[in-house]
Amino acid sequence: MLAGMELADKLQILADAAKYDASCASSGVKRSNGGRGIGNATGTGICHSYTPDGRCVSLLKILLTNVCIHDCHYCVSRVSNDVPRASFAVAEVVQLTIDFYKRNYIEGLFLSSGVSGCADATMDRLTEVARRLREDEGFCGYVHLKAVVGASDEAVARAGRWADRVSANIEMARQEDLDQLAPERSIAAAESSMRSLGTQIRAARSERRRSPAARRERPFAPAGQSTQMIVGATATPDRSVLFTANRLYRTHRLRRVYYTSYSPIQSAHHALPVKAPPLVREHRLYQADWLLRFYGFEVGELVTRADGNLDLDVDPKTAWALAHREFFPVDVNKASREELLRVPGLGTTSVGKILRGRRHRSLSRADLKRLRAPLTRMLPFVITADDWSEARDIDAPNLAARIQPGEQQMLFEASMSARVGQL
Numbered sequence: 001m002l003a004g005m006e007l008a009d010k011l012q013i014l015a016d017a018a019k020y021d022a023s024c025a026s027s028g029v030k031r032s033n034g035g036r037g038i039g040n041a042t043g044t045g046i047c048h049s050y051t052p053d054g055r056c057v058s059l060l061k062i063l064l065t066n067v068c069i070h071d072c073h074y075c076v077s078r079v080s081n082d083v084p085r086a087s088f089a090v091a092e093v094v095q096l097t098i099d100f101y102k103r104n105y106i107e108g109l110f111l112s113s114g115v116s117g118c119a120d121a122t123m124d125r126l127t128e129v130a131r132r133l134r135e136d137e138g139f140c141g142y143v144h145l146k147a148v149v150g151a152s153d154e155a156v157a158r159a160g161r162w163a164d165r166v167s168a169n170i171e172m173a174r175q176e177d178l179d180q181l182a183p184e185r186s187i188a189a190a191e192s193s194m195r196s197l198g199t200q201i202r203a204a205r206s207e208r209r210r211s212p213a214a215r216r217e218r219p220f221a222p223a224g225q226s227t228q229m230i231v232g233a234t235a236t237p238d239r240s241v242l243f244t245a246n247r248l249y250r251t252h253r254l255r256r257v258y259y260t261s262y263s264p265i266q267s268a269h270h271a272l273p274v275k276a277p278p279l280v281r282e283h284r285l286y287q288a289d290w291l292l293r294f295y296g297f298e299v300g301e302l303v304t305r306a307d308g309n310l311d312l313d314v315d316p317k318t319a320w321a322l323a324h325r326e327f328f329p330v331d332v333n334k335a336s337r338e339e340l341l342r343v344p345g346l347g348t349t350s351v352g353k354i355l356r357g358r359r360h361r362s363l364s365r366a367d368l369k370r371l372r373a374p375l376t377r378m379l380p381f382v383i384t385a386d387d388w389s390e391a392r393d394i395d396a397p398n399l400a401a402r403i404q405p406g407e408q409q410m411l412f413e414a415s416m417s418a419r420v421g422q423l
């Protein structure tokens with residue numbers, strides 16, 4: 001660590017080291033402007049996230065320290081990597097957060113850390129930042145704390161008293177992958193933290209429902225918990241990634257699983273690939289994740305390829321529909337909610353509008369157009385009161401080519417992948 005390091009130097013090092021954690025839409029973005037001009041805030045740790053209600057908020061996203069005793073091969077802060085090291089004092093992070101907040105740069109803080117010595121002591125320092133922000137500074141903005149690797153369940157749970165969200169990263173879909181790339185980490189340990197946090201979140205919610213006094217207290221981790229999985233660092237296919245995500249959602253009621261494409265780092269371990277996986281893979285995983293949680297799909301329905309991966313050329317819902325044409329067309333005036341949710345191009349909001357609208361009258365093609373949903377993708381799979389012309393082509397061999405978005409649209413979708421409700 002450099003002696004007498006300025007706060008700005010620390011900020012540069014610790015914001016840069018934090019960018020690999022998925023919590024925001026602009027993580028990892030670097031805009032080259034030769035040090036001139038305005039608009040590149042990511043270098044100083046400001047990133048953007050989307051709240052569950054769709055608001056975009058700015059967060060100060062930093063590590064407390066990038067000193068770490070562990071050697072996770074995919075991590076830029078690993079002990080064996082020769083990088084400049086820095087550590088913030090608790091008071092410095094509190095001050096930075098308040099200063100940035102008062103200048104209107106940020107609305108919240110995302111704080112993670114390497115493991116500097118004792119894991120519980122490191123976790124307690126993260127918690128202390130949140131406590132001081134709340135108690136000493138009266139800060140009401142969003143605070144997301146990461147569970148420190150190896151911290152006890154009790155230490156992680158203490159963070160929930162002050163943070164909006166606490167999250168333990170599972171990192172890899174399978175223990176074999178961790179054994180290979182991060183032997184000091186385990187899925188069981190991450191899940192133990194999730195279990196303990198989940199128990200406390202549920203207990204606190206039930207206490208708030210029961211007791212007016214509890215409702216006056218700060219809620220315990222009101223934004224719940226999330227986790228992150230890195231994809232593309234090993235050969236583990238999407239099927240395993242999605243099975244693990246699905247299990248975590250069901251077992252621990254996580255708000256979100258974030259998928260982060262492995263990003264090659266300097267002096268990487270020989271077990272790691274030299275190239276990052278295609279960005280669109282991350283995007284397909286987010287789409288499949290959404291279908292598992294809100295559309296009633298199962299992993300086995302979405303991943304059917306022999307190699308266990310999602311098709312990169314077509315979104316997973318359309319891929320399912322093309323492979324199950326016998327299910328279509330569905331009549332928008334008669335089909336159940338579950339059947340409508342399987343129609344390409346129809347989202348939960350549009351399906352809700354269809355169900356409400358058809359209570360009063362039969363829906364026509366013009367009504368579908370008013371949904372502002374992608375008609376080209378949807379029409380071959382549905383019939384309306386006045387039109388089923390496109391549905392006649394449901395078995396056409398060229399249907400896939402006709403309804404798929406063009407290359408430009410797909411690239412645009414891929415670039416938006418990290419923006420799916422990430423906070």
Ligand code: SF4
Nearest residue numbers: 068070072075078114
């Ligand atoms: S414990 Fe965290 S900071 Fe340390 S090497 Fe592993 S991933 Fe990096």
